[in-house]
Amino acid sequence: MTQSNQPLSIIILSAGKGTRMQSAKPKVLQTLAGKPLLAHVLDTCKDIQADKTIVVYGFGGEQVKTTINDYYRMMPMAKAELSRQTSEDSTSSSTSSESNTDNSACRLGITWVEQAEQLGTGHAVQVTLDELPKTGQSLILYGDVPLVSVETLQNLQTANTQGVSMLTLTVNNPFGMGRIKRDANDNVTAIVEQKDASEAEQAIREVNSGIYCVNNELLHRYLPKLSNDNAQNEYYLTDIVKMAVDDGIMIATAEPTHPFEIDGVNDRKQLAQLERRWQSHLVGELQKHGVQFADPARVDIRGTLTAGQDVFVDVNVVFEGDVTLGDNVYIEAGSVITNSSIGNACHIKPYCVINESIIGAGVDIGPFAHLRPNTELGDNSKVGNFVETKKSTIGKGSKVNHLSYIGDATIGEGVNVGAGTITCNYDGVNKSQTVIGDGAFIGSNSSLVAPVNIGKGATVGAGSTITKDVSDDTLAVARGKQMQKDGWQRPTKK
Numbered sequence: 299m300t301q302s303n304q305p306l307s308i309i310i311l312s313a314g315k316g317t318r319m320q321s322a323k324p325k326v327l328q329t330l331a332g333k334p335l336l337a338h339v340l341d342t343c344k345d346i347q348a349d350k351t352i353v354v355y356g357f358g359g360e361q362v363k364t365t366i367n368d369y370y371r372m373m374p375m376a377k378a379e380l381s382r383q384t385s386e387d388s389t390s391s392s393t394s395s396e397s398n399t400d401n402s403a404c405r406l407g408i409t410w411v412e413q414a415e416q417l418g419t420g421h422a423v424q425v426t427l428d429e430l431p432k433t434g435q436s437l438i439l440y441g442d443v444p445l446v447s448v449e450t451l452q453n454l455q456t457a458n459t460q461g462v463s464m465l466t467l468t469v470n471n472p473f474g475m476g477r478i479k480r481d482a483n484d485n486v487t488a489i490v491e492q493k494d495a496s497e498a499e500q501a502i503r504e505v506n507s508g509i510y511c512v513n514n515e516l517l518h519r520y521l522p523k524l525s526n527d528n529a530q531n532e533y534y535l536t537d538i539v540k541m542a543v544d545d546g547i548m549i550a551t552a553e554p555t556h557p558f559e560i561d562g563v564n565d566r567k568q569l570a571q572l573e574r575r576w577q578s579h580l581v582g583e584l585q586k587h588g589v590q591f592a593d594p595a596r597v598d599i600r601g602t603l604t605a606g607q608d609v610f611v612d613v614n615v616v617f618e619g620d621v622t623l624g625d626n627v628y629i630e631a632g633s634v635i636t637n638s639s640i641g642n643a644c645h646i647k648p649y650c651v652i653n654e655s656i657i658g659a660g661v662d663i664g665p666f667a668h669l670r671p672n673t674e675l676g677d678n679s680k681v682g683n684f685v686e687t688k689k690s691t692i693g694k695g696s697k698v699n700h701l702s703y704i705g706d707a708t709i710g711e712g713v714n715v716g717a718g719t720i721t722c723n724y725d726g727v728n729k730s731q732t733v734i735g736d737g738a739f740i741g742s743n744s745s746l747v748a749p750v751n752i753g754k755g756a757t758v759g760a761g762s763t764i765t766k767d768v769s770d771d772t773l774a775v776a777r778g779k780q781m782q783k784d785g786w787q788r789p790t791k792k
């Protein structure tokens with residue numbers, strides 16, 4: 299809702315092919331920080347809580363819809379939040395069109411509108427008019443300008459007191475952007491595109507971000523009147539500014555909080571540059587909170603990283619999804635950590651892969667450990683090199699130090715699992731559980747054939763293949779007895 303309780307709509311222009319990307323994929327599906335460009339914008343919209351979100355698509359239409367729908371299907375939280383909009387949509391929208399009958403799109407709260415031919419930014423907004431409420435205001439955004447922030451858009455909305463506000467910025471190199479023309483009183487009079495600009499106009503350094511907040515009544519009034527009489531023969535959205543000025547409307551402007559928020563992506567080089575700008579922004583925020591990065595240019599945060607104080611992150615660590623690090627966590631080079639929480643004072647040695655896992659405090663992991671989903675490590679436990687875990691709990695102070703597979707297992711506290719121990723959890727059809735009691739000791743190179751229980755304080759002899767439960771405080775040895783043949787002759791060549 300707007301401040302005045304008028305409905306708020308969001309229009310995201312995403313119909314362009316993005317020829318310069320040299321890709322079979324539509325531009326808005328290219329990824330920045332591991333997420334499609336358009337999903338960045340949609341996530342921001344989710345936090346703004348508009349009453350209606352319209353995405354104008356064109357090139358690669360079905361692919362855009364499918365990819366975005368799949369993306370949110372795999373993100374239960376985001377889906378739930380966006381579906382709130384849908385229920386309101388279905389009661390408020392009086393018109394229905396083919397474009398919004400897609401079920402999963404509806405669940406996202408997106409109204410998809412096709413712009414079959416890309417005749418310009420003004421035309422792109424024009425094709426939404428059937429779907430656009432007659433009252434309230436609209437934020438006009440771009441699927442290829444991914445990093446505009448909620449704060450900036452709220453400022454833009456607040457600035458819109460007379461009907462039109464726009465996001466502008468004074469830059470050093472304005473080439474290619476629309477220029478903001480102002481009169482002697484500093485009031486905006488028009489936007490002129492690079493290709494239509496006179497030499498004097500080209501010298502203007504205040505540029506149009508292309509992002510606006512406009513009253514819907516004005517969009518309905520001005521868009522049908524656009525002409526394509528210009529250097530590019532396109533219907534320019536920018537022309538509505540001049541129309542508003544002619545109607546005596548004072549155009550308000552706002553600035554983005556961070557310059558990169560208005561950066562668009564047109565080619566691979568710009569995409570890579572924006573990625574680094576974004577990464578450097580995220581790193582900067584974490585540095586403010588006491589995180590040390592060995593090299594801010596050699597870390598990637600693809601999602602949300604929350605970290606305590608005195609955390610150290612060495613080079614080439616990648617964080618994906620939601621990752622939480624406690625205080626004093628020390629991460630050495632080369633790990634990939636996804637959707638996991640790591641407790642205070644953990645030490646992650648080089649080259650670990652940690653996915654959907656919960657790690658207690660004071661845990662040592664790696665080097666070269668692979669923690670697969672639903673691994674839980676208790677405080678002060680250790681998982682060493684070439685150990686793989688999955689759907690397993692390892693209790694406080696327990697150690698699995700070398701070359702093991704621990705799957706579908708519950709390991710108690712103070713357990714020592716010897717090198718090369720394998721939980722045989724899969725019989726080719728079903729998965730079965732291994733339970734190891736507190737204080738047990740599993741000798742090296744043992745196979746624990748699940749389902750099987752090893753009692754508290756039990757000892758398993760090295761090299762055992764354990765197929766039956768082992769009672770508390772007993773020794774189990776299950777291996778061939780050693781034999782000896784005196785005077786044994788090795789075979790000779792025939």
Ligand code: UD1
Nearest residue numbers: 311312313314416417418419422440475476506507508534
């Ligand atoms: C536009 C602005 C310019 C501004 C610049 C900021 C106009 C006329 N010019 O120029 O003042 O400085 O953005 O980046 O608006 N799109 C469609 N359908 C179309 C045409 C475009 O959906 O028919 C979408 C594109 O996918 C893209 C966005 O609109 O996401 C901008 O289009 P683009 O052609 O890149 O506009 P610019 O020439 O950069």
Ligand code: CA
Nearest residue numbers: 442562563564
């Ligand atoms: Ca552009």
